[in-house]
Amino acid sequence: MKIIKTKSYDELSSLAADILFEQVKRNPCSVLGLATGSTPIGSYDKLVQYYEAGMVSFNSVKTINLDEYCGLCESHEQSYRFFMNTHLFNRIDIKKENTFVPNGLAKDIYAECRHYDEIYESIGPCDIQLLGIGVNGHIGFNEPDSSLVASTHCVTLSESTRAANSRNFASLDDVPSKAITLGLAGIMKAKRVLLLASGKAKLEAIKKTVYGDIDPHVPASFLQLHSDVTVICDFDIGE
Ligand code: GLP
Numbered sequence: 001m002k003i004i005k006t007k008s009y010d011e012l013s014s015l016a017a018d019i020l021f022e023q024v025k026r027n028p029c030s031v032l033g034l035a036t037g038s039t040p041i042g043s044y045d046k047l048v049q050y051y052e053a054g055m056v057s058f059n060s061v062k063t064i065n066l067d068e069y070c071g072l073c074e075s076h077e078q079s080y081r082f083f084m085n086t087h088l089f090n091r092i093d094i095k096k097e098n099t100f101v102p103n104g105l106a107k108d109i110y111a112e113c114r115h116y117d118e119i120y121e122s123i124g125p126c127d128i129q130l131l132g133i134g135v136n137g138h139i140g141f142n143e144p145d146s147s148l149v150a151s152t153h154c155v156t157l158s159e160s161t162r163a164a165n166s167r168n169f170a171s172l173d174d175v176p177s178k179a180i181t182l183g184l185a186g187i188m189k190a191k192r193v194l195l196l197a198s199g200k201a202k203l204e205a206i207k208k209t210v211y212g213d214i215d216p217h218v219p220a221s222f223l224q225l226h227s228d229v230t231v232i233c234d235f236d237i238g239e
Contacts, residue, residue: 013042129190
């Protein structure tokens with residue numbers, strides 16, 4: 001893994017945005033695997049700046065997101081579709097039909113998961129998979145467990161993840177208990193992985209990811225098996 005330590009969140013955001021920008025400049029038909037959470041917001045803002053400056057077009061880009069809460073509609077402010085529309089898609093020239101986020105309202109969640117894997121197979125693999133990380137080492141919504149699921153699946157969120165994400169909801173009770181997430185196989189298929197971590201709260205998770213055993217209790221540690229991972233963090237992780 002390549003580890004890049006930045007001095008600030010702003011520098012982290014610029015670096016990640018530049019990697020995505022270069023990718024789209026190199027190949028305007030790139031497929032980007034995108035993430036939600038507070039961490040990538042700065043990078044999305046930079047990409048919007050590049051777009052507004054006329055430096056890049058997303059007209060032929062396709063995106064596939066990692067995950068979505070079950071039970072939230074697209075117009076719910078905490079749905080990941082709403083997040084992506086607000087922070088990126090509505091602000092650039094990407095075609096909405098080229099942006100994919102799991103449907104958290106699907107009546108048959110199992111069928112939706114299969115459908116999402118089919119979408120991935122038809123447009124993937126991602127040229128770059130952008131990732132944040134949970135304090136418990138989750139990526140997407142692949143939560144720590146005694147084993148991990150390879151394909152897209154429905155997951156019961158851990159209490160620590162619900163508590164961490166409750167900051168965006170009116171109360172903990174409002175945080176959905178289930179979500180659909182791309183599995184580890186989908187994430188690992190990406191040609192390149194870009195993992196972002198900001199703030200000391202992520203230090204332990206990143207240390208375990210980079211230096212720890214490959215362990216399903218730290219889902220991000222499986223990234224050690226990928227040949228092209230860049231970790232960008234705004235804190236020192238030591239040896
Ligand atoms: C959620 C998302 C993850 C994200 C994580 C960390 O659980 N499913 O993809 O990495 O939050 O979010 P943040 O960047 O806000 O710390």
